[in-house]
Amino acid sequence: MSQASLEDYREAIRADICNHCSCFVQDPMLPSGRCKLEPSGACPIFFQLPEILDSVSAVHDESIEPYVTKLRARVCANCENQNENQVCRLRDSDDPSLSWCILDTYFTILVEAVERVDRKRMISRAGARNRKPKN
Ligand code: SF4
Numbered sequence: 722m723s724q725a726s727l728e729d730y731r732e733a734i735r736a737d738i739c740n741h742c743s744c745f746v747q748d749p750m751l752p753s754g755r756c757k758l759e760p761s762g763a764c765p766i767f768f769q770l771p772e773i774l775d776s777v778s779a780v781h782d783e784s785i786e787p788y789v790t791k792l793r794a795r796v797c798a799n800c801e802n803q804n805e806n807q808v809c810r811l812r813d814s815d816d817p818s819l820s821w822c823i824l825d826t827y828f829t830i831l832v833e834a835v836e837r838v839d840r841k842r843m844i845s846r847a848g849a850r851n852r853k854p855k856n
């Protein structure tokens with residue numbers, strides 16, 4: 722995983738995904754903009770964020786496919802919704818009565834948010850290095 726803190730990634734995900742997510746559930750006890758499903762563990766993005774970040778950080782590509790491949794291997798492979806033939810009952814079903822996977826639906830936005838945090842972190846570290854007085 723990159724050097725940015727987990728909270729930096731959480732903030733970016735709240736801004737880019739939660740603000741538009743159709744599953745958002747407001748809880749008056751939480752700061753505005755935070756969904757009740759985040760701390761409850763019911764959101765598949767926040768529940769397994771470290772594993773998701775590891776899979777995103779392992780790829781640097783213009784195309785989303787390599788990120789999806791890594792996600793399937795690192796996260797979906799351990800998900801109870803996917804069987805031993807790599808068939809997911811949410812992702813691979815046409816049954817409208819079944820729910821959908823928030824992580825899979827918003828994955829492209831998630832990758833962009835994570836990589837934006839990483840870029841900001843790199844720029845800020847480079848700036849700090851350049852500001853160091855030279856002996
Ligand atoms: S379900 Fe997850 S992604 Fe959607 S608003 Fe809630 S915490 Fe955010």
Ligand code: SF4
Pocket residue numbers: 765796797798800801802803809810811812822823824825
């Ligand atoms: S796409 Fe399916 S297997 Fe992958 S995380 Fe979502 S529900 Fe689990």
